[in-house]
Amino acid sequence: MVEKPDVGELAPPNRTLMGPGPSDVHPRVLRAMSTPLVGHLDPSFIDIMNEVQELLRYTFRTDNQWTIPVSGTGSASMEAAVGNLVEPGDTMLVPTNGYFGDRMASMAERAGGEVVTVDAPWGEPLDPVDVETAFDEHSPDVFGFVHAETSTGVLQPSVPELTSIAHENDALVVADTVTSLGGVEFRADEWNVDVAYSGPQKCLSCPPGASPLTLNDDAMDKVLSRETQPRSWYLDLSLLEGYWGDERAYHHTAPITNVYALREALRLVAEEGxxxxxxxxxxxxxxxxxxxxxxxxxxxxxxxxxxxxxxxxxxxxxxxxxxxxxxxxxxxxxxxxxxxxxxxxxxxxxxxxxxxxxxxxxxxxxxxxxxxxxxxxxxxxxxxxxxxxxxxx
Amino acid sequence: MVEKPDVGELAPPNRTLMGPGPSDVHPRVLRAMSTPLVGHLDPSFIDIMNEVQELLRYTFRTDNQWTIPVSGTGSASMEAAVGNLVEPGDTMLVPTNGYFGDRMASMAERAGGEVVTVDAPWGEPLDPVDVETAFDEHSPDVFGFVHAETSTGVLQPSVPELTSIAHENDALVVADTVTSLGGVEFRADEWNVDVAYSGPQKCLSCPPGASPLTLNDDAMDKVLSRETQPRSWYLDLSLLEGYWGDERAYHHTAPITNVYALREALRLVAEEGxxxxxxxxxxxxxxxxxxxxxxxxxxxxxxxxxxxxxxxxxxxxxxxxxxxxxxxxxxxxxxxxxxxxxxxxxxxxxxxxxxxxxxxxxxxxxxxxxxxxxxxxxxxxxxxxxxxxxxxx
Incomplete structure (x- = not known):
């Protein structure tokens, strides 16, 4: 028979976190996590959702209506972005200059897309000239790049140049801002980034579990006019639209406490500026x-x-x-x-x-x-x- | 430009939660949520992962090695179960006697499977005779049923009878125990259930964000011998095997705080018995x-x-x-x-x-x-x- 385990009080060591995330969490955010829960359809939670969306828009520097926390850690918001944007038959251009381009590629393949690459050595950013060449060669529908590559410590400069190339070629742009959002200059609207995702446990210093995602109208139009359903029900943005959009209808239970925490972490961002x-x-x-x-x-x-x-x-x-x-x-x-x-x-x-x-x-x-x-x-x-x-x- | 939002202190109302979940959270679990974080690859977190797995086994009544919290809310563990078990070409048998059979069906379709149904009116359980008939007619590879249907308040009796029918027909059984685990008798091993998933915010009274899942060796053999990759990278159990299995290698950042909370919630289960x-x-x-x-x-x-x-x-x-x-x-x-x-x-x-x-x-x-x-x-x-x-x- 299954024995009763003997597990003692939770007493993890008191670390100082200077790795690639999670980072140290502000005491106010920890306190928010211990707030008793309301239901995920409670009118008061709807207000909290609105506030989190507003704060996320401020942090992403965007007016995108479609700005939400995805119910999972950073890779969930990444897969929500890639898996909704890429349809079978689509081609996605991804970078090879770090660990996370490979992950994008794997997600795009699983979504039924074809993957093509733009190369740069690990430890260097993408060169716009190479991106242009890749567009000429492959005519991708979606172009993903990593703004802040956690595996190499490299910041991708000249983002507006990259998005211009993509838009001249009628492609949508997805930016990985996992290690930049809230810590390194990123301007979704001004730089014409169509979709950006992030994780909460890096520069936002929030425990992982609810992860920032923003899509502009062009991107959301593509998502809502797909010919086939996205391959994940959990991350289907057309269904999530019912919960985070005007209707506020039940889709899945939101990670309420993580939303509380994200709200407080983002409030700290706004307070600081x-x-x-x-x-x-x-x-x-x-x-x-x-x-x-x-x-x-x-x-x-x-x-x-x-x-x-x-x-x-x-x-x-x-x-x-x-x-x-x-x-x-x-x-x-x-x-x-x-x-x-x-x-x-x-x-x-x-x-x-x-x-x-x-x-x-x-x-x-x-x-x-x-x-x-x-x-x-x-x-x-x-x-x-x-x-x-x-x-x- | 994007204005700085004016968002006040987090002050949700103090609800008594008697809906379909979340339920009231025990103060000890709330306190666990405010514990400062260690990294998701910290040796001390590996110990915590082991403890959570042991406690989950106790609660599921199983010896399954493959017993983990999935990094998302209940629908994520549901899609991890369905999306990994169902391959393109497979047929999944799902019930029509409540809301959550439909969700199973949608997930199975998105996984590339064919869906067939066993019918019963909303508000009634499945009749083993009908399940047998459905097996004769459709020879499904996977059979999903809802142990505790949250939409109708109906408990599915005679689980061992259902699993016998499935196993005589060489099918694997997936049980939805979202509203039963930790509150209503469920015995994964004794009842020969191959896969069971749940949510933490129901009878476990834990904030949503890390969701119980267990698979026996037969189920995991099917997952690990798939001909095609599961369609979600985030929920790919063969990749998660690297993190929750012996290797403890990085896959994605676990929702550390939610794992802390689940540990404490499960400790309360074990203390009570x-x-x-x-x-x-x-x-x-x-x-x-x-x-x-x-x-x-x-x-x-x-x-x-x-x-x-x-x-x-x-x-x-x-x-x-x-x-x-x-x-x-x-x-x-x-x-x-x-x-x-x-x-x-x-x-x-x-x-x-x-x-x-x-x-x-x-x-x-x-x-x-x-x-x-x-x-x-x-x-x-x-x-x-x-x-x-x-x-x-």
């Missing part, structure tokens, strides 16, 4: 970058494409990346991450996102990293690093 | 049923199929179901729900689930409902109802 928040990320992450460089370490991303929210630092010769990560976790309760895919073993990924993008966290990170590297016998100038960060903060 | 919990639901809901019947109201489900966790009460002639619901919400901060689909306007749905299945809630419900019906001029004996409930509690 979105441009001020971008500036804070840049300034705090810059102190981190200056420090690791002064220490003698090398950033993986070229300066021109440096992504403040996710700093990729090259592992110095002779140092075991995993041993450093373990040391930081064991001795400092501090999380950073290793490289993914093509960059596994070559880099560390150090997040500087949302409530983690603070002087306190960065000072602590520098101290801890310096200690870990010394422990490993790495040839680094810890004092110079700490001094440079201190000066910059 | 699963059989004791089933007995409590039956006893408390019985006091509710006795009371509404003594008041002169009629239950929609026949006594033999009465579902303690979801009580469907017929709306008396001349009474406006919506007005009563509104009155309860406005005057008592109390949520009950109207009928769905074929039963819209004909019934109220009164949940008695998890932390809401308490004498305190049922007494309050009876008082409030009596008042609302008197207000509406219904011909009911409120005093008799209150007395009967009081005696039974």
């Amino acid at each position: 979105i441009e001020e928040r971008w500036a804070r990320h840049r300034s705090v992450a810059s102190a981190l970058k200056t420090g690791v460089e002064a220490m003698g370490l090398e950033m993986n991303a070229p300066d021109a494409y440096w992504l403040p929210s996710l700093n990729t630092v090259r592992v110095p010769d002779g140092v075991d990346d995993g041993a450093v990560i373990e040391y930081l976790l064991d001795e400092y309760d501090l999380e950073i991450a290793s490289g993914l895919g093509a960059l596994a073993g070559d880099i560390w990924r150090i997040g500087c996102m949302g409530h983690s993008a603070r002087a306190k966290n960065v000072s602590y990170l520098m101290t801890a990293l310096g200690d870990a590297l010394s422990e490993q016998g790495a040839d680094v100038d810890v004092e110079a690093g700490l001094a440079a960060t201190g000066d910059a903060l | 699963i059989e004791e919990r089933w007995a409590r639901h039956r006893s408390v809901a019985s006091a509710l049923k006795t009371g509404v019947e003594a008041m002169g109201l009629e239950m929609n489900a026949p006594d033999a199929y009465w579902l303690p966790s979801l009580n469907t009460v017929r709306v008396p002639d001349g009474v406006d179901d919506g007005a009563v619901i509104e009155y309860l919400l406005d005057e008592y901060d109390l949520e009950i729900a109207s009928g769905l689909g074929a039963l819209a306007g004909d019934i109220w749905r009164i949940g008695c689930m998890g932390h809401s299945a308490r004498a305190k809630n049922v007494s309050y419900l009876m008082t409030a409902l009596g008042d609302a019906l008197s207000e509406q001029g219904a011909d009911v004996d409120v005093e008799a109802g209150l007395a009967a409930t009081g005696d039974a509690l």
Whole structure:
């Protein structure tokens, strides 16, 4: 028979989160999560939904009516975007310059689409010239790109140029803003991005579970005029339109508590001001970058494409990346991450996102990293690093 | 430009939740939700995942290795079950005796399957004879049924009989236990159910966002030997196997906080004991049923199929179901729900689930409902109802 498990009180360690997400959550957001629930069709929840939509629009810099939290973590909003936009017979153009382009490709294939690629090495952004060439060659219906690549720490510049190319070719554009939304400049409307999705646990510093998505009218027209149903019922935006649109009719039970939390996290964004928040990320992450460089370490991303929210630092010769990560976790309760895919073993990924993008966290990170590297016998100038960060903060 | 929204502090009303879910959440579970996060790949989170899996097995009454919380609300675990089990070319047999059979059908179609039905009127369970006939006629590969139909308040009896029929015909069985798991007797292994899914916000009284799913080896063998990929990347169980299986490799970011909450909610199940919990639901809901019947109201489900966790009460002639619901919400901060689909306007749905299945809630419900019906001029004996409930509690 199935025995009664003996499971004790929930007592996870008290981490400082400087990895690629989740980031540290603001106490006000944690408190929102412990708010008793109302029903997902309660009139008071309808008000809360409206408020979250308004706050999401502010954060995405968009007037899109169709701006909602998807009931799942970031990959759910990603699949909602790709799976609704791509119909069997459609072609989707995806990038190869990081881990998340592959994921887009897999989702587009499962949606019944054909996938074509625009290439750039891991660690570099897409070149508009290559995007233009790919359009000439493949005439894709949908073009997806990653604004902030979590696997390489590279920021995609010249977004308006990319969207122009796509629109001249009558394609719709999907932007992955998982690691940029709320932390790095992104302007959905001004940059003519048709669809953008994100995760809440990065620069918004909200526990994962309800994930930002926005679609403009062009995109929603395509979704609503599909010839075949999207292949997921749960993520079918034409059905979700009934719940998040004017009707407010039952589709599925929303993750009520996660919506509460997202509302509070977005309220913090609005209180700070979105441009001020971008500036804070840049300034705090810059102190981190200056420090690791002064220490003698090398950033993986070229300066021109440096992504403040996710700093990729090259592992110095002779140092075991995993041993450093373990040391930081064991001795400092501090999380950073290793490289993914093509960059596994070559880099560390150090997040500087949302409530983690603070002087306190960065000072602590520098101290801890310096200690870990010394422990490993790495040839680094810890004092110079700490001094440079201190000066910059 | 996009204006900064003016959104105040989160202050939802303090509801008593006696609808079809969410139910009232235990304070210990709310507190778990405000616990600071660790990363989804943190060694300490791996321990928490193991504990949640163990607790889920206890609650499902199963030894299935493959027992996990899916990263979404109940419909996500439903689509994970259907979408992974049904391949293009497969036939799935679904019931027509409630709202959720239709949802199963839609998911199976989107998965590329052919859908056939076994019929029973809304408000009645499936008859094993009809299931046998449907198998003879259609030879389905997968058979789905709803153990506790939230739209009709009907409990499906004779589950072992249904699973025998399916297995004699080499089909796999999927059980919807959204409104039964943790509140009404369900025994996955003893009853030979291959796959069962549920939602956390019903008899487990946990905020929605991470949803129970279990598959036995036969089911997982089918999933892992598919010829085509499942049509959702997010819900692909062969990929999730990497995260929840031995490897613990990154797939997507888990909803960490929802996993914390589910752990605490399941700990409460284990502390009480699963059989004791089933007995409590039956006893408390019985006091509710006795009371509404003594008041002169009629239950929609026949006594033999009465579902303690979801009580469907017929709306008396001349009474406006919506007005009563509104009155309860406005005057008592109390949520009950109207009928769905074929039963819209004909019934109220009164949940008695998890932390809401308490004498305190049922007494309050009876008082409030009596008042609302008197207000509406219904011909009911409120005093008799209150007395009967009081005696039974």
